[in-house]
Amino acid sequence: MAMFGEDPGARLSVRAVAARAGVSTGSLRYHFPTQRVLQDAVLAGVYDVLTPGDRIHDRATPARERLIDCLRQVLSLAGVGDQARAAWAEIFKTYIEPGHTDENRAAYLAVQGEAQRRVEYWLTVLKNEGAIADGDNRRRARFLVTVLNGLSIERALPAEESILTTETETLHAAVDYVLSTRL
Incomplete structure (x- = not known):
């Protein structure tokens, strides 16, 4: 480590x-x-x-809010403004700028794979509780990770509206979709 x-x-x-x-x-x-x-x-x-203390197991809180809280934990790692820009500049420098090599592809896929596995775990917890219909949690997780990637990029870009407001609306829409459909 x-x-x-x-x-x-x-x-x-x-x-x-x-x-x-x-x-x-x-x-x-x-x-x-x-x-x-x-x-x-x-x-x-x-x-x-x-990201210690996932709230995913806190059954006193509705499943929707727990999942949103867990997704926000991931977003908090991206930072906002200058911190988010620096993080994305590092990602660009490390994974995009040098071109696709086996080494940087493997490193990126390991990071992305861990994010996917973490989200899949949260979805499995909710599925086992009956909060999510049967379906493909792998696809659901991929969708949510894609949403997180987009939101983390938005954190690095100039915005007219409050990032918190638009981010909250997007997370609610994405989680509502995942909780209500069979992907």
């Missing part, structure tokens, strides 16, 4: 992590057989540190 914190775009190879941790590559591969498994574990840990 320290390596990822130092350089979020870094490729976390099993060999580099093993060297940094002072363990053998074989020992690390026992626990993380592939680079993807290693990256997924690191990203899951980072996400848990950055």
Whole structure:
């Protein structure tokens, strides 16, 4: 996690992590057989540190509000204004500007995959409670992650209206759609 914190775009190879941790590559591969498994574990840990206390399990709050709160947690990581612009500039510099390479594609897909898995988890909790009809939570999560990506870009751009107002309207519309349809 320290390596990822130092350089979020870094490729976390099993060999580099093993060297940094002072363990053998074989020992690390026992626990993380592939680079993807290693990256997924690191990203899951980072996400848990950055967004502690998911409200998704708080049944005293309506499912709609819990899901919106969880999605807002993700958006809060994007920042607003200068912080959001700096974050998107870094994303552009890391994943878009250098062109598509296997390395930056894998790094981006690991980050995006973790966001997708987190949203799928929230949807599964709500589905198990009966708050969401049967359907494909993977597709629902992909839709919500796409909405989050768009909203995080809006946070970086100049706006005429209050970002909070338009963001709230968009989140409500997206969550209402997900909760009311069989995707």
